[in-house]
Amino acid sequence: MRSTPRQKLGWGIANVVVLVIAAVPVLWLVSLSFKDPSTLTDGSFYPKKWTFENYRGIFDQPLFTHALVNSIGIAIIATVLGVTFGAMAAYAVARLEFGGKQLLIASALLIAMFPPIALVNPMFNLWRQIGLFDTWPGLIIPYMTFSLPLAIYTLSAFFREIPWDLERAAALDGATPLQAFRSVIVPLAAPGIFTTAILVFLYCWSDFVFAISLTSTNNARTVPAAIAFFTGASQFQQPTGSIAAAAVVITIPVAIVVLLFQRRIVAGLTAGAVKG
């Protein structure tokens, strides 16, 4: 439907409103992180006195640097494992016929629905008994588990769209099964797998419930949990600046992923929700 100039203006204004509302809380944190400690409580949206002190401060603290390494390592390992096992199961769900498929899907749904807080307590007990408490595997395992339903659902949606007949066509043209798989199926499946990996990574990156419950030291504490334990340079100082700086640092990877892959993320989120 065509729009009149007035309607166009209206939609343009609506656009700006959406952009501003989405951006302001993030810009506010950026602003706080650059504020000089003396101006932190001036209530102004913009820093009146700029400083890098907050960033220098957090990168001097092992509490933060260890947490950053933990966050990156744990999220990447959990994503790789979750997507690998999820892709295998999704291939079976999308392409093969087997008894128990409905059961598999139902139990994946059950796990996705289960309140994570309810799993934290038995896991906390179990992890302490078997020595997984406050270790990388202690967080990787629950993240991987909770990524599996996501990976299975999203990937089976993508896999079903792949024209698998091409594999047979390649074989008829003389390609070996491995060649057909490598040069036909892998390139077709890669975008879906990549998209799923982004969604899973974002989930692992932002988890808080498991991170505060299953860790107790720098050993495995991730940044979202570590921020909650930040204290000021002295006990009379609020850690506002450090928290804001740390928050900005862990938002950077999210911003990069969103900027580069927005189309993919949207495709992944809506995969299968509606058939378009």
Place this chain on the structure above:
Amino acid sequence: MRLPFGTPKMGAVAEAGAGVSVGRPRRRMLTERQRAERKLAWMLCAPAVAIMALVAVYPILYAIYLSFLRYDLRFPDDRHWIGFANYTSILSSTGLWWQAFGVTVVITVVSVTIELVLGFAVAFVMHRTLFTRGLVRTAVLIPYGIVTVVAAFSWQYAWTPGTGYLVSWFGNSTSAPLTHQWSAIAIIILAEVWKTTPFMALLLLAGLSLVPDELLRAAKVDGATAWQRFIRVIVPVMKPAILVALLFRTLDAFRIFDNIYILTQGSQNTRSVSILNYDQLFTALNLGVGSAMSVLIFIAVALIAFTFIKGFGAAAPGQDLR
């Protein structure tokens, strides 16, 4: 934590396996083929099934078991079977549980309602925007992708007297909205709505793109107003997408934890059931009562899902949407 998946694959199951059997081989061969297929399928699923069983199903059963015990870590030796006593003490007391349950229901209903309205608005904006669609999409994905704890800190500081810009715009010098129950709940809802409206909007946008333009044009020619076109044409066509979006957001909102933990720590009676559960487990160290609460939360979540799927006819994951 967010529900760990965007939207389920509807229909993967219904059509799975189609295109596997080629031509019409003899019956016996088909059986062998089926057997091989089943074996391959189970080999492929084995790691995922093993992980989910060990890491999720076992703790779920263990939590159910604990919920029937008197098990207080302050009195670790006094640990014995007490049947439903934990449940009756939680449900019959007029105290914490019902308070937290009420707060959770208010937060869930209000935020999901606002999200639906705003989600539609944002979906329309994205739908009608041609030139800057990429920009708007990037902008709305920032709240979706950002770490919930980070966003919660942003809201917390914005409303902290002296520090925050929002409190100096909307409040007066003495107000501290996060220290009063209802204003704190309003801020929690604000944080939740900001973070999750994009998810709702993107699902609705996907549904919106399925509404045929001719249908809207025909309705317009017949003299339908914009509102009539929305209610009579757009909503019925989009019903499956709306229900799925509502189902997932409701399930998710009911389990709200991160935002409250950062914004108020549950003070001023702003505890959700998940926060109360966490306090029982890690502050009160009462594993029996805590586990019973976990089971109650799960039952509530399951009831929500059941109501949506059976009552409103939302497509269950694994079913075809249409």
